Amino acid sequence: MQLFKYMPIVTPSNAGSTKAKIDNKMRLASIANNNFWFAKPENLNDPFDCKPEFREPKGFRETEKIIQELSSDEIDYLATQLPGTKTKSDVIKRYKLLYDNGSISIPLLHSFTKRLVQVRMSNMGVLSLSETNSNCLMWTHYAKNHSGICVEYYIPENTRGLDKVRYRQRQPVLSINQAFSEKSGKLLEMLYTKSIHWKYEKEWRIARLEGNKLYSVMNARTLNIYFGINVSSATKKFVKRELGNNFNYIEMRLDRNFGIKEKN
Structure with a gap:
């Protein structure tokens, strides 16, 4: 299946801090090497994430x-x-x-x-992906106000730990016994449960037992790189120089009715 990951990318001269430059290099290196960063829940942007x-x-x-x-x-x-x-x-x-x-x-x-x-x-690790590459809010929040990129991946549907996020009106409630019982699977289920407010993200996740680490995903591969509508020519050159000619580069454009779509 095809899934997408929005990322902020800027040229080294505009990156500012040393950390931002390192983050840039890490993101592009992970694309080039087909690795994925699995974040710990504390680094996710929803304060209710993984907190039943x-x-x-x-x-x-x-x-x-x-x-x-x-x-x-x-x-x-x-x-x-x-x-x-x-x-x-x-x-x-x-x-x-x-x-x-x-x-x-x-x-x-x-x-x-x-x-x-x-x-x-x-301590668990979460990789967040989306079904769509054309969500205006996600380009704003995760790709630095449309000045970053969105990466399209092929992820095999039988990938271990891959599941669609379920959006709920109410916060899940567990007994501690359910949480500790591996047989119930309830604790793991919490990794794939979010508030209905986030439904627009159409999120899929892959979970691992240890977070803040790079992992490979068997048989996954990068398909396309999409440039946001506000991406600079310098950033485009920087990304293409770092990643080479191994991928298709596609620009996004504004569409009718507040939409975003790929340029023909």
């Missing part, structure tokens, strides 16, 4: 199930809250004792485990 609401556990038995699902690193984190505990069994026994004695409440334990879910979510 959680229902509190109904009692200690449900909380015990949650602890059983934790990884060794997550158990280590909980053990730091309880000096003298090391193993999963130690943690369960200590929390049970504290709960029975009234020394710790289910809401407090819930806050600990909720934090673990948030850490797990925050």
Whole structure:
């Protein structure tokens, strides 16, 4: 299937900061090498992205199930809250004792485990793509006011982790137990759920377990490079010099009724 990625690109002389110049080089190098940057949720522009609401556990038995699902690193984190505990069994026994004695409440334990879910979510990687290359708002937001580029990719439909974003009126609500259960798949589903306000983006995502990294996507390839309607001639030359003649370069133009389309 064909999917698109909007990007801000400027010439080195206009990039300003060293970081902007490095970002420019990274974007163009990723296109040339057919690699993709998977961002952590904290770097996405929607403050609700990957942040479900959680229902509190109904009692200690449900909380015990949650602890059983934790990884060794997550158990280590909980053990730091309880000096003298090391193993999963130690943690369960200590929390049970504290709960029975009234020394710790289910809401407090819930806050600990909720934090673990948030850490797990925050470490994941997301690649955001779109079905369209002609959305005026996306050219404005993601391609520096139409002065950047939009890259068209071929992404195989059977790509691991590829799914269409579902847009909802209400923020998803999970139990902590659902969030930690790999079998339910509910936590992963949150990566593909956004507010209805973002529906115009027609987004598809690919998820990976670790974010802020470059990944290759098997059998994916770059098809075309589209220049925004405000892109400078210097930027066009810069992009073509960096990427060479391996791709088709297509300019966008204004169309009727506030539309944008490819030049013939």
